[in-house]
Amino acid sequence: MPTIDPRTFDAYVVACGFLGEAAVFALGDGALRVVLGEMDPTFAAHDGGILAARLSADGRSILTSGDDGRVVRTDAMGSSETLIEKKGKWLDQLAEGPNGAIATAAGRTAWVRLPDGTIKEFVHDKAVGGVAFFPKGLRLAVATTDKAVLHWVNASGAPVDLPWKGAHTGITTSPDGKFLVTTMQEPALHGWRVDDMKHMRMTGYPQKVKSISWSAKGRFLATSGANASILWPFLSKDGPMGKAPLELGPRERIVTAVACHPSEDVVAIGWDDGMILAVRFGDSAEVLLRKGDDAPISALAWDAAGVRLAFGGETGAAGIVDIRK
Amino acid sequence: MSQPASTAIPVTVLTGYLGAGKTTLLNRILSEDHGKKYAVIVNEFGEIGIDNDLVVDTDEEIFEMNNGCICCTVRGDLIRILEGLMKRKGRFDAVLIETTGLADPAPVAQTFFMDDDVRAKTRLDAIVTVVDAKNLMARIEDSPEAEDQVAFADVILLNKVDLVSAEELATVKAEILAINPQARIVETERCAVDLGEVLDRGAFDLDRILLVEPEFLTADHHHHDESVKSISLEAGDMEPEPFFAWINKATQEQGPNIRRMKGIIAFKGDPERYVVQGVHMIVEGNHQRDWKPGEERRTRLVFIGRDLDFAALKAGFEACKAG
Numbered sequence: 081m082p083t084i085d086p087r088t089f090d091a092y093v094v095a096c097g098f099l100g101e102a103a104v105f106a107l108g109d110g111a112l113r114v115v116l117g118e119m120d121p122t123f124a125a126h127d128g129g130i131l132a133a134r135l136s137a138d139g140r141s142i143l144t145s146g147d148d149g150r151v152v153r154t155d156a157m158g159s160s161e162t163l164i165e166k167k168g169k170w171l172d173q174l175a176e177g178p179n180g181a182i183a184t185a186a187g188r189t190a191w192v193r194l195p196d197g198t199i200k201e202f203v204h205d206k207a208v209g210g211v212a213f214f215p216k217g218l219r220l221a222v223a224t225t226d227k228a229v230l231h232w233v234n235a236s237g238a239p240v241d242l243p244w245k246g247a248h249t250g251i252t253t254s255p256d257g258k259f260l261v262t263t264m265q266e267p268a269l270h271g272w273r274v275d276d277m278k279h280m281r282m283t284g285y286p287q288k289v290k291s292i293s294w295s296a297k298g299r300f301l302a303t304s305g306a307n308a309s310i311l312w313p314f315l316s317k318d319g320p321m322g323k324a325p326l327e328l329g330p331r332e333r334i335v336t337a338v339a340c341h342p343s344e345d346v347v348a349i350g351w352d353d354g355m356i357l358a359v360r361f362g363d364s365a366e367v368l369l370r371k372g373d374d375a376p377i378s379a380l381a382w383d384a385a386g387v388r389l390a391f392g393g394e395t396g397a398a399g400i401v402d403i404r405k
Numbered sequence: 406m407s408q409p410a411s412t413a414i415p416v417t418v419l420t421g422y423l424g425a426g427k428t429t430l431l432n433r434i435l436s437e438d439h440g441k442k443y444a445v446i447v448n449e450f451g452e453i454g455i456d457n458d459l460v461v462d463t464d465e466e467i468f469e470m471n472n473g474c475i476c477c478t479v480r481g482d483l484i485r486i487l488e489g490l491m492k493r494k495g496r497f498d499a500v501l502i503e504t505t506g507l508a509d510p511a512p513v514a515q516t517f518f519m520d521d522d523v524r525a526k527t528r529l530d531a532i533v534t535v536v537d538a539k540n541l542m543a544r545i546e547d548s549p550e551a552e553d554q555v556a557f558a559d560v561i562l563l564n565k566v567d568l569v570s571a572e573e574l575a576t577v578k579a580e581i582l583a584i585n586p587q588a589r590i591v592e593t594e595r596c597a598v599d600l601g602e603v604l605d606r607g608a609f610d611l612d613r614i615l616l617v618e619p620e621f622l623t624a625d626h627h628h629h630d631e632s633v634k635s636i637s638l639e640a641g642d643m644e645p646e647p648f649f650a651w652i653n654k655a656t657q658e659q660g661p662n663i664r665r666m667k668g669i670i671a672f673k674g675d676p677e678r679y680v681v682q683g684v685h686m687i688v689e690g691n692h693q694r695d696w697k698p699g700e701e702r703r704t705r706l707v708f709i710g711r712d713l714d715f716a717a718l719k720a721g722f723e724a725c726k727a728g
Contacts, residue, residue, distance in 0.1 A: 090495075091492075091493070091495070092491070092492040092493070092494065094492055108492030108493050108494070109493060109495075109496070129489065129492055129493040129496075130492070131489050131492065147461070147489065168462065170461060170486070170489060172485060172489055187463070187464055187482070188464065206466060206468075206481075207464070207466045207481055207482055207485070209485075225466070225468050225481065245471060246471045247468050247481050249485075265468075265470070265471075265479075265481070265484070265520075266470070266471050266472075287521055288521065288522065394491075
């Protein structure tokens, strides 16, 4: 039986993750809580709210961006450094690329901070809905209105537009870099095969898709926004086109957060009533990790070994599930 | 899945052309000691004189929804900012949105109906339009936006009344009523208004929908030839099926011209009042409460719009009367 170490924080949980043994929670009020054993010290990361957060690729720090116009890196001991500062801007997007490059955005502008501290600016004619890096070559993908845009960060030359009508609110690249997928204002995803820009439409959601997660080796893209977690297959070179997605853990509620297991074909699914299920792809076998009786789950993350799952909700309920015990 | 009014954050939209007094009102709301905390979304950052960490500067970003409805435009920037603000719930009690002087209020209002997340967590309380008694007539003459801002308003703050004569004031009021007879007009000097007149109006709350009886307009007032006007339709009991079919069709066909629509409907055999309201093509309706004993079962429907086909609306409405 999995066990839960529950915590109650006093703000919206924007993101969570593990820094080694410690679990870290980024909160809407600007604070970070680091949970290790009985301790859960608070570190004030931002003078204002945290709008986006993600674990750094090396798993040793958490990156946060906030409405104080800063991107901050904080480690498990609470020591922090400001990586980007754009006074007065709401930095609500955050991505990390190869070699520690960091991207953020506010309004119509995206910025990339290179590992040497240089900051490059990319201005668009409409608001930036999301930023993501390709796994190789320092190429930035930006979601905006009516298109996605690809920028080579270090090379001059015109950006490449990938038109598709509608407001794109988020973006991700597949782990092999072959596919680009956006979430949209409409309840749908849109995708492109990067080689030939062939379109992929992924529709049928009752609500907007706000949480997405690539499974191990990028075989599936798990998504929220429906009465089950919808997983689109990206196993073949055509991606999900002409194939039915998996629909895991169907319930009469809406999925609000998803996190694929780091190595197994298993996805953790968080619901709008606070329930969390783990579901195996192959046989749809379900394990209940948390009973649902409160607010929507807003953040989910596995540790590197895939034995602990950190979760947080919109009203500050949070905790760590350990599936070994 | 709109939330009960108690948990949804109320949002007030402030419109008004440049110089009417919008920023004065905003500064008053922010500085007055009313025990409430506001998050403020503005377009011109510099103008606010109040130090408040929840003042957000934004660029109006309007886009069409991909739903085939040409007037279903929303403010994408608002969706994002409200989503961000909801992560700081508890830090503020209500949201104020200041639009630019030339803004069309429709995309702002429609954002609260078209986006599920915004709809679930906030509620549009009212559109408040600030106009000044001295310049309104000229602004309406030269700017369709000024006329639209009056047409969309739930509350009109008629400011700078100390700068005009009683006669000029009467003319301005008549002009406002000719465009929008449903708006509540509040006369002020330097936006000195009881904030209760402006905030927490529940103007889009179906439970609180009420219709203002049209004021009698005396004929000796000179009227501009406004292109935005209202039509008020009245009847007794209505047949539900033809009524719903008609109102859906009418709001589809005339949606781009409709600014606001409100109504209280008496359906044949229905003990409850049915209320409807709309912005452009968006229509929502629900049962409100029982008709009270002795209350006259009267159907009233008001459309405010630009170049509306009044004859078609009237004919369509009449055809739904219960025989």
